[in-house]
Amino acid sequence: MDINAVNALSYEDFLEIFGNVVEKCPIIPAAVWIHRPFTSLADIEAHISDFINSLPESGKEGILRCHPDLAGRELQSGALTRDSQEEQCAAGFTDLQPAEVSRLRSLNTEYKERFGFPFVICARLNTKRDIMRELLRCLGNDRAAERERAVGEVKKICALRLRNLVLTDSAHKL
Numbered sequence: 001m002d003i004n005a006v007n008a009l010s011y012e013d014f015l016e017i018f019g020n021v022v023e024k025c026p027i028i029p030a031a032v033w034i035h036r037p038f039t040s041l042a043d044i045e046a047h048i049s050d051f052i053n054s055l056p057e058s059g060k061e062g063i064l065r066c067h068p069d070l071a072g073r074e075l076q077s078g079a080l081t082r083d084s085q086e087e088q089c090a091a092g093f094t095d096l097q098p099a100e101v102s103r104l105r106s107l108n109t110e111y112k113e114r115f116g117f118p119f120v121i122c123a124r125l126n127t128k129r130d131i132m133r134e135l136l137r138c139l140g141n142d143r144a145a146e147r148e149r150a151v152g153e154v155k156k157i158c159a160l161r162l163r164n165l166v167l168t169d170s171a172h173k174l
């Protein structure tokens, strides 16, 4: 799909295709629709980033809360979105030892109790070992720093999902 094909999509098709570029937040692609015609993939990313930046802290934290836990119960029960399932699989979370699952779950719980939102990191850009290390390090952050770090990760996840949707059929498009 090239940028002209993206711009030619109906609103409904655009939302159907791009609705989960930010996990379970279709309001975000719905909001950036107004900025068509997009000039490039980077242009779509920039509009999404601007929209997220314009939200109050409660909105940013709301986006974080839409993300499933890494190695959480939804992974075990097969209830993740397809994007999330593939990302968690790529980071090695479908292959954990029982002791690793319980360690990660207890750290996730501690993190959520401390910050009020789940730990979010771009799983495709990290190994499970990196993620465990980062989770431990982030537990020492304050809430504002953590919110900003995690929002940065949401944008990385979004950029990779967009690329995956738009560039899959040709490395030369866009």
Ligand SMILES: NC(=O)N[C@H]1NC(=O)NC1=O
Pocket: 023, 067, 068, 069, 070, 083, 084, 085, 087, 088, 118, 119, 120, 121, 122, 123, 124, 157
């Ligand atoms: N909690 C969390 O980071 N979840 C995610 N990260 C990612 O790359 N995909 C997710 O679902």
